[in-house]
Amino acid sequence: MSDTKGPNFLEEIVAKDLEAGKYKSLVTRFPPEPNGYLHIGHAKSICLNFGLAQEFGGYTNLRFDDTNPVTEETQYVESIKQDVRWLGFQWENELYASDYFDQLYAFAIKLIEKGLAYVDDSTAEEIAAQKGTPTRPGTNSPYRSRSVEENLRIFEEMRTGKYPDGAKVLRAKIDMAHPNMHMRDPLMYRIKHAHHHRTGDAWCIYPMYDFAHGQSDAIEHITHSVCTLEFIPHRELYDWFIEKLELFPSRQYEFARLNMTYTVMSKRKLLQLVNEKHVSGWDDPRMPTISGLRRRGYTPESIRDFCDRIGVAKRENLIDVGLLEFCVREDLNKTALRRMVVLDPLKVVITNYPEGKVEMLTGEENPEDPNSGSREIPFSRELYIEQEDFMENAPKKYFRLAPGQMVRLKHAYIIKCEDVVKDAQGTILEVHCTYIPESKSGEDTSGINVKGTLHWVSAGQALPIEVRLYDRLFTLEDVSEAEGDFKEHLNPDSLQVIPTAWAEPALKTAGLDERYQFLRKGYFTLDKDSTADKIIFNRTVGLRDMWAKKGQ
RNA sequence: UGACCUAUGGUGUAACUGGCAACACGUCUGAUUUUGGUUCAGAAGAGUCUAGGUUCGAGCCCUAGUAGGUCAACCA
Numbered sequence: 001m002s003d004t005k006g007p008n009f010l011e012e013i014v015a016k017d018l019e020a021g022k023y024k025s026l027v028t029r030f031p032p033e034p035n036g037y038l039h040i041g042h043a044k045s046i047c048l049n050f051g052l053a054q055e056f057g058g059y060t061n062l063r064f065d066d067t068n069p070v071t072e073e074t075q076y077v078e079s080i081k082q083d084v085r086w087l088g089f090q091w092e093n094e095l096y097a098s099d100y101f102d103q104l105y106a107f108a109i110k111l112i113e114k115g116l117a118y119v120d121d122s123t124a125e126e127i128a129a130q131k132g133t134p135t136r137p138g139t140n141s142p143y144r145s146r147s148v149e150e151n152l153r154i155f156e157e158m159r160t161g162k163y164p165d166g167a168k169v170l171r172a173k174i175d176m177a178h179p180n181m182h183m184r185d186p187l188m189y190r191i192k193h194a195h196h197h198r199t200g201d202a203w204c205i206y207p208m209y210d211f212a213h214g215q216s217d218a219i220e221h222i223t224h225s226v227c228t229l230e231f232i233p234h235r236e237l238y239d240w241f242i243e244k245l246e247l248f249p250s251r252q253y254e255f256a257r258l259n260m261t262y263t264v265m266s267k268r269k270l271l272q273l274v275n276e277k278h279v280s281g282w283d284d285p286r287m288p289t290i291s292g293l294r295r296r297g298y299t300p301e302s303i304r305d306f307c308d309r310i311g312v313a314k315r316e317n318l319i320d321v322g323l324l325e326f327c328v329r330e331d332l333n334k335t336a337l338r339r340m341v342v343l344d345p346l347k348v349v350i351t352n353y354p355e356g357k358v359e360m361l362t363g364e365e366n367p368e369d370p371n372s373g374s375r376e377i378p379f380s381r382e383l384y385i386e387q388e389d390f391m392e393n394a395p396k397k398y399f400r401l402a403p404g405q406m407v408r409l410k411h412a413y414i415i416k417c418e419d420v421v422k423d424a425q426g427t428i429l430e431v432h433c434t435y436i437p438e439s440k441s442g443e444d445t446s447g448i449n450v451k452g453t454l455h456w457v458s459a460g461q462a463l464p465i466e467v468r469l470y471d472r473l474f475t476l477e478d479v480s481e482a483e484g485d486f487k488e489h490l491n492p493d494s495l496q497v498i499p500t501a502w503a504e505p506a507l508k509t510a511g512l513d514e515r516y517q518f519l520r521k522g523y524f525t526l527d528k529d530s531t532a533d534k535i536i537f538n539r540t541v542g543l544r545d546m547w548a549k550k551g552q
Numbered sequence: 553u554g555a556c557c558u559a560u561g562g563u564g565u566a567a568c569u570g571g572c573a574a575c576a577c578g579u580c581u582g583a584u585u586u587u588g589g590u591u592c593a594g595a596a597g598a599g600u601c602u603a604g605g606u607u608c609g610a611g612c613c614c615u616a617g618u619a620g621g622u623c624a625a626c627c628a
Contacts, residue, residue, distance in 0.1 A: 005575075006566050033628050068627060124626055131624050135554045138624085169626055179555045181624050190626035209628045232557060233623050254557085261563090267628095309576065311565040315558050316621060323564075323577050333590060340587095368590070399588070408586050441586065453586045520587050547588040 008312040010048070010253060014056050014224060023223045026058025030084065030091070031213065031227075033065045034076035034197070036267035037282040038083045038290045040303065040324070041258040047307035048255070049226055050089040059092035061220055066098050067212045069196040077197070079282070083290040088300045093220075097212045098198045100219055104207050105159065107215055107245050108170060108188055112151045116244055117188060118144055119154040120171050127169070130176065131184050137177035138184045144173065158191055161204045165191050172211075174240065182237045186210055214238040218247035225250050228257040229314065258310065259318045262472035263288045264479050264486060278490055279473075285527075285538050286473045286494050296470065297515055297525030297540030299335075302328040318478055325541045332515055332523045332540070337365045340377065340410065340455040341503040341518040341537075343467055345384035347430040347459065348401075350415060353381040358460065361441065363411040366517075375506045379412050382459040384502050389454045390431055392420060399452030401431065407452040410519060414439035414448055455519040462502035465535040468527065469496040507535070515540070 007015065017023055028049040032038065038046075053060045062084060066072050084091065111117035120127065120143045132138030146154075158168055170189040178184050188211040193204045214237075217225045225238075235252045242249060259265055264273075265288060273279045273287070282289050285296035293303065306327040310319050340363075359379045365372035385401065394402035401407050406416045419432035439446040476482055476489040510516065510526050518524050522542035530536045 006568090008565085031628090035628085065628065071627075127626080128624070133554090133624055136624095137554095166626060181555085184624085187626060192626080206626095208626075213628080229557070230622060231628090233555085236556095256558085309564080311576095313558090313565070317564065320563050320577070326577060329589090338587080367587085397588095410586060412586095414586095444586085450586085452588080455587070517587085517589085520589070543587075543589050545588070550588085 005311065009314070010052065010224070010226060010255065010312060011055070013253060014052060017223070018056060025223075026053050026056045027061070027221055027223050028053050028058070028226060029061040029063050029217065029220065029222050031063045031065045031216075032080050033068070033071075034073060034080060035068070035071040036076060036271055037079050039265055039267075039270065040260065040288045040290070040293065040306075041265045042083075043087060043290060043303050044258045044307050044310065044312075045226070045228075046084060046087055046089060047304055048312055050091075052224065052226070058223075060089070061093045061095050061222070062091035063093075063095040063097065063216060063220070065209070065213060065216075066096050066196070066198065067206050067209060069192060069194040069206065072197055074197050079291060083294075086294060086300055087290065087303060095216075095220065096198055097207075097216050098196060100212070100216055101199060101203055101207070103219060104212060104215055107241075108155065108207075108211070109152065111172065111188075111244060112155060112170075113148060114244065115148060115173065117151070117170055117172050118146050119151050119158070119168050120144070120185075121168050124166065127187075131181065132176070134181060140176050141171070141185065144185070155189075158189070158205050159203070161193070163191055165193055167191060170205075172237075172241075174237075180233055180236050182210070182233050183240070186237060210234060210237050211241065214241050214250065214252070215245070215247065217250035217252075218242055218245075221248050222250045225252045227252060227254055229254050230257075254314065255312050256314050256317055259316070259478075259480065260288060260324070261318060261321045261477045262474050262479070262491075263321065264474070269486060272487070276487070278487065285468070286470050288473075295528065296538055297332075297523060298324075298328050299331050299515070302331040305331065321472065328523065328541050329544070332517065334368050335366070336515040336517040336523055337372070337375075338363065338367070339504055339507050339516050339518055340457055341465070341467070341501055341507070341521065341524075342384040342386055342455070342457045342462075343498050343501045343521060344387045345457075345502055346387045346390055346428070348383045348385050348415070348456070349430055349432050350381050350383070350435045351418065351432050352434045355381055357381065358458070361411050377411055377504050377506070378458045378461040379409075380458045380460050383409070383456045384459055384462060385409075385431075385454050385456045389452075390417075390428075392428070399450075400454060401433075401452070406436075406448065406450045407454050408439075408450050409456050410453050411441050412456070413437070413441070414444075414446060414450055455521075457502045457504055459502075461505050463505050463508055463535070464500050465503045465507065465537055467498040467501045467524070467537050467539065469498065469539045470494060471496070503535075510535070510537075517543075 030049045050060045120141050169187050171185045174183045176184045187208050189205045238252050283291035283295045306324050360376045362374050364374050389400045413435040415433040415435045421430045436446050471494045473494050474489045475491045515525050523540040524537040527536040527538045
């Protein structure tokens with residue numbers, strides 16, 4: 001996985017198993033339930049499962065855990081496949097737990113025949129009561145001692161649709177006093193007269209997670225079934241079914257799920273944000289979903305790098321979202337094309353520059369990449385710079401434009417601020433400057449050294465674009481610690497729309513999936529909402545800003 | 553009145569399975585820079601939850617605590 005870090009505990013287990021000859025090669029699986037979109041936490045699991053197989057030789061199946069037809073939809077299947085592919089992984093087989101419904105049904109019958117499963121007519125409430133509590137043993141169901149024949153008959157009747165939803169369930173017969181709650185006669189099948197996204201109306205009984213997941217693993221000869229910590233108590237049951245059914249001995253291993261600062265990572269909460277319109281959808285650029293991050297401008301490389309850096313262990317963790325941001329910046333710095341865009345314009349007039357003249361200047365596409373080439377930038381008498389790059393009364397270490405001060409205009413000339421034009425209220429309308437003709441970029445003979453360099457756009461040729469700036473979705477670092485409703489901590493300023501920013505003309509031809517660095521402003525990418533006459537850019541992440549930090 | 557998992561700088565992960573705690577992010581200096589970006593050089597920051605024990609030697613082993621997490625959906 002990583003070459004700088006030691007192996008994580010799963011890599012150690014796998015290496016040991018392979019060395020011991022327990023398996024000849026590795027088979028892992030990524031098992032999403034198609035009832036929501038994938039998020040960055042899933043990316044950790046994907047990188048882990050696919051990464052393990054790649055590292056040790058083997059393959060990974062994509063298996064949809066589609067055992068609950070009332071919450072699952074085909075739209076989710078498609079988004080999940082797209083996200084896994086986009087992250088850069090290729091599964092060996094595309095499989096569905098529903099592919100195994102016949103086999104699972106046969107497994108159930110086998111357990112009934114062995115006297116290890118029974119049909120229970122108890123209500124959900126009664127079953128819950130029978131379970132006992134973690135500290136108190138449960139009690140046997142009155143239906144627990146039905147004969148094998150009766151169980152077989154009724155279970156068959158359940159399958160053929162004789163009973164309504166909830167009338168009966170099939171339970172494993174284990175031990176109602178077991179210290180592990182999951183071993184207290186867990187449910188195997190329930191009745192649901194519901195249309196399944198793949199099997200249609202063929203079934204009206206559906207297996208529960210515990211009776212589907214492990215058996216699916218075994219059917220596929222998964223060697224290492226990797227899941228998150230909350231499934232630890234299920235492992236005993238996982239092993240029990242495999243043992244009693246005498247199946248391929250897949251083994252389950254658990255790691256700690258990813259948590260990140262200033263966001264939530266549960267499908268339930270994310271779905272709530274979508275349904276209650278706190279965000280525009282699953283792919284809102286503020287969402288920690290793969291589709292949201294993609295729309296925001298994150299690259300698959302940066303996400304994989306992130307997953308690599310956070311490591312894999314068994315303890316609860318809360319990763320600083322700053323690490324994710326570091327990963328994209330590092331990637332994008334090397335690859336993003338540079339452009340100049342003024343988000344908050346202030347007009348500058350170069351009083352000694354000829355009126356009507358437009359001069360084409362050259363700027364490199366990416367200074368980090370000597371082969372990236374260059375683009376042309378128009379320069380003229382009237383320009384825009386950022387409001388924040390001018391101060392009438394500048395503090396001591398202010399390197400930008402101020403009365404009497406000189407700055408370099410990136411790729412252009414050094415200018416000097418001569419005059420400030422205000423209206424009756426004292427609001428600054430424009431700044432008048434003079435330029436130094438012999439200070440042109442690349443052929444500067446002026447001998448003048450300036451501290452500050454500003455980005456700018458020629459007013460006459462400027463391209464109007466909409467820019468969307470994003471901030472953290474929540475104001476709370478650890479949202480799980482939130483008292484009351486987590487949505488009370490949503491950041492009201494997580495989205496800032498700038499309807500009209502001024503861009504250099506080269507941005508006119510920007511395409512989706514292209515990433516740009518707007519000089520001194522951050523990394524941006526075209527949003528899918530863009531049209532020919534309305535160009536929209538999302539800010540992926542800002543640049544590190546020592547100056548802003550000092551200001552705080 | 554239980555079972556299980558976990559415990560290392562601010563965050564996350566390491567430590568050749570017993571040999572004087574490392575890496576990354578973050579933070580702070582300084583240099584370079586036509587992006588206050590990048591790059592480069594350097595610094596601070598934990599003595600490994602606590603108490604015992606074994607050992608020449610313990611973050612790693614043992615015992616007992618403490619703290620956090622998980623488990624009682626016809627969800628996965």
